[in-house]
Amino acid sequence: MSVARALRLVTGGPERRAIEAGEIDAVIDSATGNVFLLPQAKRALSSAGGEAANGLLAALPRQDHQRLLAELELVPLAYGEVMYQPGERIRHVHFPNDAIVSLLAVVEGKALAVGLVGREGMVGIPLALGAELALVRAVVQGTGSALRMKAASFHEALEHCAPLRREVQRYAYTKLVEARQTAVCNRFHGVEERLGRWLLMTHDRVRADRLHVTHEFLADMLGVRRAGVTQAAGDLQRRRLIDYRRGDVRILDRKGLEAAACGCYRIVKVLAG
Numbered sequence: 001m002s003v004a005r006a007l008r009l010v011t012g013g014p015e016r017r018a019i020e021a022g023e024i025d026a027v028i029d030s031a032t033g034n035v036f037l038l039p040q041a042k043r044a045l046s047s048a049g050g051e052a053a054n055g056l057l058a059a060l061p062r063q064d065h066q067r068l069l070a071e072l073e074l075v076p077l078a079y080g081e082v083m084y085q086p087g088e089r090i091r092h093v094h095f096p097n098d099a100i101v102s103l104l105a106v107v108e109g110k111a112l113a114v115g116l117v118g119r120e121g122m123v124g125i126p127l128a129l130g131a132e133l134a135l136v137r138a139v140v141q142g143t144g145s146a147l148r149m150k151a152a153s154f155h156e157a158l159e160h161c162a163p164l165r166r167e168v169q170r171y172a173y174t175k176l177v178e179a180r181q182t183a184v185c186n187r188f189h190g191v192e193e194r195l196g197r198w199l200l201m202t203h204d205r206v207r208a209d210r211l212h213v214t215h216e217f218l219a220d221m222l223g224v225r226r227a228g229v230t231q232a233a234g235d236l237q238r239r240r241l242i243d244y245r246r247g248d249v250r251i252l253d254r255k256g257l258e259a260a261a262c263g264c265y266r267i268v269k270v271l272a273g
Contacts, residue, residue, distance in 0.1 A: 054095040054147060055120045056171055060163050068164070071153040077101070077146050079212065083123060083138040090134050093124030093154045099144030100205050104137045104220060111137060112186065113198070113221035114179050118142075118205025121171045127151055128158060128168045141213065142206055177271045185264040186223060192232040194222050196261030199242065203251055214247040236260065 057065060057072075077083075077099040084090055086106055094101070101123050103115035114136060117123050123138050123146075132151070149157070158165050185194055198221050202211055218229045233244045241257045243250040251257060258265070 053119065054097055054122075056122055056167050057095050057147065059167050060161075064161050064163050067161070068149075068157060071149050071157065072147040073149070075146055075148045077140045077144055079140055079143045080217075081140040083140065084134045085137050086134055088134050089132055090124050090127055091151050092148045093122055093127055093151065094146040094148050095122050096146045097144060098142075098206075099140060099146050100142030100202060102139050102141040102217075102221060104139060105135075106137050110223070111220040112223035114182050115175055116141070116178075116198070116201050116205070120205070121174070122168070124151075124154070125168075125172050125175055127154055128172060141202065141217065142211070178268050181264045181268050181271075185262055189262040189264065190232075191222060191224050191228045192235050192260065193262035195229070195232045196236065196241075196257050197265040198222065199249065199251065200254075200257060200261055200265050203254070209251045211249040211251070212247055213249055 057068065060068070072095070075094075077094070077096070083094065083101065096118055098119065101117040102113050103117065103123075104111040105114045117138075126132070126134060158168065185197065189197075195218065198218070199211070202213070203209075215226045215229050218233070219226045222229065222232075233242070233249075236242045236257070237244050239256065239260065241251075241253045241260055243252055
């Protein structure tokens with residue numbers, strides 16, 4: 001329920017001011033008896049226990065954050081879901097909570113991962129840079145939820161909210177750093193090192209030791225055949241760094257995996273902040 005609709009259900013000045021100030025979590029329609037949660041309460045429920053909260057939005061001043069909530073919709077994202085393809089118009093931006101989205105460059109039917117988005121950022125950066133068409137394929141790698149905003153609302157928010165502009169620009173820079181380092185990594189590092197890097201990047205965003213990722217998905221992320229993924233995952237498993245069974249990966253030794261991964265993981269983490 002939007003704040004605007006809630007305001008139409010109240011008549012008193014104090015109640016109206018409380019809703020506008022974000023001090024009310026729900027409104028009861030006296031005519032029907034229905035209870036409507038306001039965006040603030042919906043978001044609080046979605047992020048109960050600190051397990052689902054988007055960092056980019058959380059970095060905004062409270063007043064700016066409150067204004068944006070009316071335009072945000074909590075949506076589920078399912079593993080394998082394609083959010084958009086190269087050349088398609090981007091109609092929404094998504095701020096993941098506990099979902100993870102892979103960004104893949106597609107050439108002649110083959111895909112290669114060039115970025116990963118989790119609770120730290122947003123999907124739909126081209127809209128912030130003046131472009132409307134996607135250059136990559138965005139695929140959900142980890143099931144979860146996200147806060148979705150229409151493209152038109154996002155453009156308006158960027159125009160009127162300087163803190164949001166700063167956070168989005170900062171995040172766009174981190175994606176540029178990540179894409180450049182990924183290009184270097186794909187050229188100079190072996191499959192096992194690159195697999196270690198992607199598992200660490202995913203682990204950072206999931207904040208859990210168990211990950212679900214198939215051979216096919218890993219092959220797309222790394223730009224190799226499935227046999228290459230099998231060998232690399234097997235090597236990491238023999239070293240007791242991970243346990244990999246039927247698409248389920250369990251991180252057994254985080255520090256060991258960091259040592260086995262290429263230095264690109266640490267470089268991106270330092271440069272991107």
